[in-house]
Amino acid sequence: MLGVSHLRDVPYAGLDEALERLEDETVRRYVRHIVSDDHRVVRIAELLAGGDVRAVGPLLTEGHASLREDLRVSCDELDLVVESAVAAGALGARMTGGGFGGSAIVLVESSAADTVTKSSRRLRGERARLAPGLPGGPSRGAHRLA
DSSP states (O other): OOSOSSGGGSOGGGHHHHHHTOOOHHHHHHHHHHHHHHHHHHHHHHHHHTTOGGGHHHHHHHHHHHIIIIIOOOOHHHHHHHHHHHHTTOSEEEEESSSSSOEEEEEOOGGGHHHHHHHHHHHHHHHOOOOOOOOOOOOOOSOOOO
């Protein structure tokens, strides 16, 4: 329908034009998410390579909004985690995993981690009965154990 064999070949700059050619609303939402998320990944890689880690935050939050609105794979609890973390001062946040529940990645300055964690827990506690998760940090990626 778009004249490409892979959605990664749809240029982000031409996304609106491509979406106009799609009749099915669900297909449009999925294509919008995939193409815009691919663009976010490229932007994040550029920002990290340039040392601008803070600018990654809003892109994470944009990605969550797309997962919620375009793919519709988020849930109220994850939306609340993302919303409360950002409201508490996180640089950005996004669900991760397969959707319909799971985890969120929250990007926060290390100096503000305790404040954001406590404030986010308080905000979540006011709106829902969610057991707070444990904060984590970067760890070694996938690797061979033996």
